[in-house]
Amino acid sequence: MTAIQRPTQMPDCTYTDSGRSVVSGVRACATVISDVADTMHANSAPDGIEGEPAEVAQHAMTSTAGQVDAASAAMITGLTALDAYCDRMDELKSTWHDLENMKGALDISVISLESRKNNPEPSDTTLDSDIRAHNSKVSTYDTDVSDWVRHVTEAEDRVIAALGRADTVSEAEGLVGLVPHVPTLLQELESLGKDPLAINAWWLALSAAEREALKVSDPSRIGNTDGIPIVDRDDANRAHLSALLNTLKQQKDDGEALSDEQQELYDSAQAVYKGLDKADGELDAEGNPVPAFLMVYDPYAADGDGYGAIAFGNPETADHVSVNVPGLGSKLSGIDGVAGNAWEVRENAERQGQGSVASIAWLGYDAPDFGKSVNGVIDGLGVTGEGKAAAGARNLSDFVDGLRAARHGEEPHMTVIGHSYGSTTVAKAAGNDGGLDVDDIVLVGSPGAGDENPRASDLRGHVYVGAAGDDFVSRLGSNEDLSLGVDPTSDDFGATRFKVDTPGDFAFDDWDTNIDLHTSYFDKDSTSLNNVGRVVAGRGDDVDPEGHREGGNAGWWAKETAEDGWRATKAGYEKAEDGVKWWLKNRFGIG
Amino acid sequence: MTTFVLMLSAVRRASDLWDDQAEQLRGGLKRLTDASGSTAGLGDRVGPKASTYLATWLTEVTNLSTAAQNRADGLDEFTVSTVQLDEQGAADLRAALPWSSQDAVVEKTGDTNPFPTDDPGPSPTPVP
Numbered sequence: 126m127t128a129i130q131r132p133t134q135m136p137d138c139t140y141t142d143s144g145r146s147v148v149s150g151v152r153a154c155a156t157v158i159s160d161v162a163d164t165m166h167a168n169s170a171p172d173g174i175e176g177e178p179a180e181v182a183q184h185a186m187t188s189t190a191g192q193v194d195a196a197s198a199a200m201i202t203g204l205t206a207l208d209a210y211c212d213r214m215d216e217l218k219s220t221w222h223d224l225e226n227m228k229g230a231l232d233i234s235v236i237s238l239e240s241r242k243n244n245p246e247p248s249d250t251t252l253d254s255d256i257r258a259h260n261s262k263v264s265t266y267d268t269d270v271s272d273w274v275r276h277v278t279e280a281e282d283r284v285i286a287a288l289g290r291a292d293t294v295s296e297a298e299g300l301v302g303l304v305p306h307v308p309t310l311l312q313e314l315e316s317l318g319k320d321p322l323a324i325n326a327w328w329l330a331l332s333a334a335e336r337e338a339l340k341v342s343d344p345s346r347i348g349n350t351d352g353i354p355i356v357d358r359d360d361a362n363r364a365h366l367s368a369l370l371n372t373l374k375q376q377k378d379d380g381e382a383l384s385d386e387q388q389e390l391y392d393s394a395q396a397v398y399k400g401l402d403k404a405d406g407e408l409d410a411e412g413n414p415v416p417a418f419l420m421v422y423d424p425y426a427a428d429g430d431g432y433g434a435i436a437f438g439n440p441e442t443a444d445h446v447s448v449n450v451p452g453l454g455s456k457l458s459g460i461d462g463v464a465g466n467a468w469e470v471r472e473n474a475e476r477q478g479q480g481s482v483a484s485i486a487w488l489g490y491d492a493p494d495f496g497k498s499v500n501g502v503i504d505g506l507g508v509t510g511e512g513k514a515a516a517g518a519r520n521l522s523d524f525v526d527g528l529r530a531a532r533h534g535e536e537p538h539m540t541v542i543g544h545s546y547g548s549t550t551v552a553k554a555a556g557n558d559g560g561l562d563v564d565d566i567v568l569v570g571s572p573g574a575g576d577e578n579p580r581a582s583d584l585r586g587h588v589y590v591g592a593a594g595d596d597f598v599s600r601l602g603s604n605e606d607l608s609l610g611v612d613p614t615s616d617d618f619g620a621t622r623f624k625v626d627t628p629g630d631f632a633f634d635d636w637d638t639n640i641d642l643h644t645s646y647f648d649k650d651s652t653s654l655n656n657v658g659r660v661v662a663g664r665g666d667d668v669d670p671e672g673h674r675e676g677g678n679a680g681w682w683a684k685e686t687a688e689d690g691w692r693a694t695k696a697g698y699e700k701a702e703d704g705v706k707w708w709l710k711n712r713f714g715i716g
Numbered sequence: 717m718t719t720f721v722l723m724l725s726a727v728r729r730a731s732d733l734w735d736d737q738a739e740q741l742r743g744g745l746k747r748l749t750d751a752s753g754s755t756a757g758l759g760d761r762v763g764p765k766a767s768t769y770l771a772t773w774l775t776e777v778t779n780l781s782t783a784a785q786n787r788a789d790g791l792d793e794f795t796v797s798t799v800q801l802d803e804q805g806a807a808d809l810r811a812a813l814p815w816s817s818q819d820a821v822v823e824k825t826g827d828t829n830p831f832p833t834d835d836p837g838p839s840p841t842p843v844p
Contacts, residue, residue: 143757147766150751154777157744161737161780168733168814183811185787189780196776203769210762281761288762292769294776371743379739 127256129238130263132231136274138221140214148207152360153367155200155341160368162197165190191298198304199297201341205334206287213280220273227266234259305338311346314339319523321352321530328353340364348422349432351527355418355441362422369424370394386429393424393431393457400435400464400486409438410475420485421524424457427491431457435464436485437471440528444480446537447471447661448487449647450521452545452570453502453598455492463488466647470542473658482661483537489524490517492546499597499633506546506601511553511575511609514546518554522561538663541586542567544646545598549573549609555584565589565660569625569646569653573602573609574618581613581620588613588620589660589668591653595631596642597685600678616673623668625653631685726820727795730813734788741781748774787812 169187238259241252291297310331317323328336339347340361347353348362373391376383383391397419404417421434440446449467463486471484491513495505525541541563543551548571554561556578562585568574569591574584581588590613592599602612611618628645629638646653656668752770755763791812806821813820 138759139756139763140759141757143754144759144762145757146754147751147758147770150747150754151770153747154744154751154773157740157747158777161740164733164737168816170815183807184815185783185812186814189783192776192780196773196780199773203773207758207766210758214759281759284758284762285765288765288769292765292772294772367747368740368744371746372740373743375739375743375746 126242127253127260129235129242129256130260131235132228132263133267133270135221135225135228135270138218138277140218144214145211148204148211149360149363149367151200151204151207152337152341152364153371155197155204156344156364156368157372158193158197158200159342162190162193165193194301195294195297197341198300199291201304201334201338202291202297202300203288204341205337206284208337209333210280210284214277217273217277217280220269224266224269224273227262227269231259231263231266234262305332305335307338307342310335310339311343314346314350319351321523321527324350324352325354325530328357344368345423348419351523352530353527354531355420355436355439358420359418362419366394366397366419366422370398389429389431389458390424393433393460396458396461397422397433397435399461400433403461403464403468404437409481410478411481415471421487421489427456430491432489433457433460434485434487434489434524435460435467436483437464437468438481438483440483440485440537441532442481442534443483443537445474445482445540445661445663446485446528447474447482447540447542448485448521448525450487450490450517450541450543450547450551452492452543452547452550453495453505455488455547457488460486460488466544469647469649469654470657470661473654474661477658477662477664479662479664484661487521487524489520490514490550492517498636499639502598503601506572506609509546511549514549514553514575514609515558517547517550518559518561521550521554522559525561525563538565539563540565540567540661542569542657542661543571545570545643546572546609548613549575552578552584552610552613555586557583561585564663565665567591567657567660568613568620569657570596570599570643571602571613572598573611574613575610576608577610579611579618581618587665589656589665590614590618590620590622591625591646591656591671592622592674593625593627593642593645595627595629597631597639598643600681603678612674612678614674615677616675618673621665621668622671622673623653623656624671625656626651633685723817723820724795726813726817727791727809730817731788731791731795733814734784734791734812738781738784738788741777741784745774745777745781748777 165186169190170184238252238256241249242256245252291300313327314324317327331339336357340357341364344361344365348358348360348365350358369390373383373387373394376387401417401419404415407415409415415437416439418436418439419433420436421432423432426432447467447470449463449470451463451466455463467484467486471482474482474484493505493509493513495502521541525539528539529536541551541555541561543549543566548568551561551566552568552571552574553559555563555566556575558575558577564586565588566584566586567589571590571592578584592614599612599614602608602610602615613620614622625646626648628641629635631639631642645651647657648654652669659665659667748770752767752774755766755770757763758766791809794809810818810821
C-alpha cells in the first residue's frame with residue numbers, strides 16, 4: 126500500500142495591507158520635500174556664480190537645497206522599492222491564501238485516506254489510486270510552497286537592498302545624481318499634448334523610479350493627466366491632497382489663522398476624504414473590497430471652486446463604467462455629495478447582476494452658481510448660458526478618452542449621467558458639437574440638451590431621461606431664446622423617458638421642496654435610481670417607461686403661477702433682477 | 717568699523733519663506749511619522765529595515781524643519797533688535813536671505829537712517 130504523504134506546513138505571511146500605509150506616507154512626505162527643494166533652488170546662488178566661494182557655501186538656501194535634494198533622492202529610491210515590493214507582496218499574499226486553502230483540503234484528504242486505510246473495506250478498490258492521486262497533489266503543493274518562499278525572499282532581498290542604499294544621509298548624497306531628471310521627463314510629457322493613447326504608452330515605458338519621481342515632483346500634473354493609469358493618478362493625487370492638508374493643519378496647530386482661500390482648500394480636502402471614505406469597509410458582489418481612486422484633484426481650478434473625480438471600483442477593468450456629472454452650484458468642497466450619488470449608482474447597478482461596475486463622480490468643470498430661489502436659478506442659468514457647459518463638455522470628452530486609453534482589455538459598457546446643468550454639459554459633449562462617444566446617456570433634472578441638439582438622435586449613445594413633474598429646473602427647457610436647449614423629456618426630443626419619484630409639489634416660495642424635487646434622483650431605493658442603475662448595468666430596455674411631456678413648459682409655469690396665487694409669484698417677480706423679469710415675460714408671459 | 721543698512725521688507729520676505737518651508741516640512745513629518753507606525757505590515761524581515769530607513773529621514777526632516785524655523789525666528793528677532801550691523805552680522809544676515817536679495821544688506825555710505833520706512837524703496841547700489 127502506498128504511504129500517504131502529508132503536506133508541508135504553511136509558512137507565515139507577515140506582510141499585511143497596512144504595509145501600503147508606509148508607501149503612501151513616504152510619498153506624501155517626498156512630495157513636500159520636492160516642493161521645498163523647488164523653493165530652495167529658486168532662491169539659491171545660481172550655478173557658476175562669481176563671488177566669494179565662502180559666501181556661496183555659507184548661503185543657507187543654497188546649502189539647504191543640497192540637503193533636501195539628498196533627502197528627496199533617498200525618498201524616491203526607497204519609495205520606488207517599497208511600492209514595487211508591496212505590488213509583488215499583494216500578488217504573493219493572494220497566492221498564500223490559495224495555498225492555505227489547498228493545505229486545508231489536503232489535510233482533510235489525509236484524514237479521509239487514513240480512515241479508509243485503517244478500516245479497510247473489501248469494496249474499497251480505489252484506495253491505492255486515490256492515495257497516489259493525493260500524493261501527486263501534495264507534491265505539487267509542496268513545490269508551490271517552496272516557490273512561494275523563494276519569491277517572497279527575492280522580493281524582500283530587493284527592497285532591503287534598496288533601503289540599505291538610502292538609509293544614511295551620506296549615502297543619499299551619492300544618490301542625487303542617480304535619480305531621474307524630472308524636467309526632461311516633463312518636457313517629454315508636454316510634447317505629447319493631450320493625446321491620451323500616446324501619454325499612456327509613454328507612461329508605461331517609463332521605469333518605476335521615473336514614475337515615482339514624476340508623481341512626487343509634480344503630483345498635480347501627473348494626477349490630472351488623462352491617459353495616465355488610474356492607480357498612478359490616485360497615488361499622485363492622494364500625495365498632493367495629503368501634503369496640502371497636513372500643511373494647512375500644521376498652520377492651524379501653530380495658531381495661525383487660515384485665509385479664506387486656505388479655508389476653502391481645507392474644506393475641499395476634507396470633502397474629498399469624506400467622498401473617498403464612502404467605500405471604506407464595503408465589499409463588492411464577489412466579496413472583495415471596493416477600491417476608491419482619486420482620479421482628479423485640482424483644488425485651484427475654476428477660480429478656486431476646484432476640480433475633482435472619485436471612482437468607486439476600477440474603471441480600467443470593470444464591465445460597466447458610469448460617470449456622474451453634477452450641475453448647478455457644484456464645487457470641490459461639496460464633492461462628497463456627488464460621490465454619494467455615484468456610490469449609490471454603483472451599488473444599484475451591481476445589484477442588477479450584469480457584471481462588475483465602476484462608478485465615477487466627476488466634477489471637472491466650472492459649474493454655475495445660483496442664488497437660493499427660483500429666480501436665483503433662472504438668473505444664474507440666464508447669465509451663464511451654455512458657455513460653461515460647452516467648456517465642461519470638452520473636459521468631459523477628454524476625461525472619458527483618458528479612461529478608454531488606460532484600458533487594455535475589452536471596451537466596457539459606458540454610461541454618462543448628467544444631472545441638472547451637468548445634463549446640458551453631457552448632452553453638449555455627446556451632441557453635434559462634442560466628441561464624447563458612449564453607449565448610454567442619462568439626463569436627469571435637465572434644463573435643456575443644448576441648442577444644437579434638438580433631438581435625442583443628435584447625441585451619440587442611447588438617451589434616457591428622468592424628470593419629476595414638478596422639478597422646476599427640468600421645466601426650463603424650450604426652443605426659445607435664453608434657454609439651454611429643448612426639454613429632453615419632450616415628445617419632439619424623442620428620448621426614452623423613465624419614471625422617477627415625486628417628493629412634493631412645486632411652490633414659488635417653498636425652496637426646500639423645490640430643491641428636494643430637483644435633487645432626489647439618486648436617493649437610495651428610489652424609482653429613479655433603480656432605473657439609472659438598470660441603464661448603467663446595460664439593462665436600459667427594462668426601465669420603467671414614462672410618457673413624454675407634450676405641449677412645452679409654458680403651460681406648467683402658467684398653472685403653477687395660478688395655483689400659487691399671484692401673491693407668491695408677484696413677490697418673487699418684484700424681487701427678480703431685470704434680466705429675469707425679461708426672461709419670465711418673454712418665455713412664459715409672466716409679469 | 718564698516719556699518720551696513722538693510723531692507724526690512726527683504727528680511728521679512730525671507731522670514732516668511734523660511735517659516736512656510738518649516739510649516740510644510742512639519743506637515744510632511746506627520747505623514748512620515750504615521751508611516752513609521754505601519755512598518756510591521758511590511759513583514760518580519762522588511763519591517764525593521766524600513767524602520768531604520770524611516771528613522772534616518774525622520775531625523776533629517778526634523779532637522780531641516782527646525783533649521784528653517786530657527787532661521788525664520790532669527791530673522792524676526794533680528795528685525796526688532798538690530799539697527800546696525802558689524803561685518804559678521806551683515807555676513808550672517810546675507811547668508812539667510814534668498815540669493816536675489818543679497819543686496820538688501822549694503823555698506824552704509826552716509827549718515828542715513830537705517831529704518832526710514834519698512835520698505836525704503838529701490839536697493840542702493842553696493843559700494844564697490
